[in-house]
Amino acid sequence: MDPTQPNRLNAKSTSSSQESDWEIHDPSRCDSKNIHVHQRGKFFRGAGRVLTVRGGSSLRSLGGRDIAVDLGTANTLVYVRGRGIVLDEPSVVAMDVAKGIPLAVGHEAKRMAGRTPDHIQVVRPLKDGVIADFDVCEKMLRYFIDQISGSRWSKPRMVICVPSGITGVEQRAVQEAAEYAGARKPAFIIEEPMAAAIGAGLPIQSPHGSMIVDIGGGTTEVAVISLGGMVASQSTRVGGDLLDDAITQYVKKEYSVALGESTAEEVKVALGSAWPLQDEMYAEIRGRDLVTGLPKTVTVSSVEMREALEEGVSSIIDAVKSTLDQTPPELAADIMDEGIMMAGGGALLRGLDQRLANETGMPIRIAVDPLYAVARGSGQALEEFEVLRGVLFSSGNQY
Structure with missing residues (x-):
């Protein structure tokens, strides 16, 4: 570990007993080189998880197939009919400010957050489940569709998820972004709780x-x-973003230390809880001292993080x-x-x-595998289109 780099996390346990597994579900959420977890007295290294195309096919071989998109604030997942979930990327785009073009999308863009020069801006085009930057969202969706179809001439039928509480204008913005990005018109909408219920097997x-x-x-x-x-x-x-921000604000208030977004998320994954733990943990967190401007290490506990959340x-x-x-x-x-x-x-x-x-x-x-429930449910709506067409919407009307 480079001691000169801020915003790193070391987690340890306050007791020692039988070891248990530790898994980081998204490689972009935790740099495994910089998170070392001591849980119940045993040492673990964060294990990244990379999603691959099922059946050994490349993404480029899936052109023309119907797709379902879980367009999330944090991550975008794509389900291809007959193949399953083939893409899981952060909903993040690195933009060249002067030229207005994307330089990186997904994991690569997220790794650039907090490290870019002035002419590059890392953008999250969705906020609170709705589109905050239409142009960037359209570029991101186009990139993901191109990754799967291999051609901009291919126009797949698309089912896309939206929160249940959004307005008609917000829903139409999602549909238009999907259609401008290359989806066949009309793009179909499914509400997230319905998709999650289907994906969870209800x-x-x-x-x-x-x-x-x-x-x-x-x-x-x-x-x-x-x-x-x-x-x-x-x-x-x-949601998760608000919980991350709560950790950032807590550490800022209690320790006068500024944390980056990715570090706050790592702390949440490592120490976050909503109920007292049998073995409370603590972590050494590196951030920037708001008084001196220099890197600073502080120790926080899972009890404190529970209070923050x-x-x-x-x-x-x-x-x-x-x-x-x-x-x-x-x-x-x-x-x-x-x-x-x-x-x-x-x-x-x-x-x-x-x-x-x-x-x-x-x-x-x-x-089972709750991170993918919405994407699975959206995909099932594609696989059983005639059976589940009643849960889909098109142009503001139920299909």
């Missing part, structure tokens, strides 16, 4: 009530689903409770029997399932 067409809580980078989507529709729902603009976690729980309050008694009884399903990256926050169970009195389940 019986959405059944008269039996199911509840999904999808915690993404920009929003948390909560919905009760029955007979192919959302009976009660709530979308709150609280409390407001955001409480907002998520309030959204769940509010949705339950809107739920008809018959469906509420179903949910009590079957439990609440959690999906999205936020579902991986330590102890959030325990906290939610304690606050609601409901059993809590976490979807």
